[in-house]
Amino acid sequence: MIRIHHEGFRILLQTLVILGLINFLVIWLSDMEWLENSVLFLSLVVYILVLQFFRNPKRFPPQGDDIVIAPADGKIVAIEEIEEPEYFKKKMLQISIFMSPLNVHVNRYPVPGTVKYSQYHAGAYLVAWHPKSSTLNERTAVVVENPSGVEVMHKQIAGAVARRIINYAKVGSKAIQGADCGFIRFGSRVDIVLPLDANILVKVGDKARGGEQILAELK
Incomplete structure (x- = not known):
């Protein structure tokens, strides 16, 4: 079914x-x-x-305050150090997942905790794998503080085809690891922004499985 x-x-x-x-x-x-x-x-x-x-397969997220699970299905297209300009305003690690139209497009909270920041930005519609799509495209940015006090950002980024980003995260609300946090139509990208000392467990080219696959460990 x-x-x-x-x-x-x-x-x-x-x-x-x-x-x-x-x-x-x-x-x-x-x-x-x-x-x-x-x-x-x-x-x-x-x-x-x-x-x-629009399929929404049931997923069984691993639970852990200090693990980061994939917020979306897709292909990991970048793992890089960036200068995060919006919230952290310092160097961070970023994992980027490209979602093709054939992927499940449900987005899920990568960590448990409290939503500290949730912001929508209008923007362009560059192809989702373009290096500047993360800062120039229509997007949302959400920051969740986990129970250990570590903050993790995830960004929903529209692509050349996507024209509708849906974000459920509200500042002050509880984030349940693996639960729905949004949806994007019809092909797009999700970025996860982590502290520099995070232990990355995946590599570029890997296929991410939203809500189940562990991407990194937090310290």
């Missing part, structure tokens, strides 16, 4: 109605069976693709 994220309910209904109308018009206006069958087949393919985009 496929679990569907609630962010997809309205779009799936709209898609079903539009495809149904298209098929109705084709059947009504055409007497060519091959055309009717072709449109029906293409409609099924389109609906299945939209359906799989």
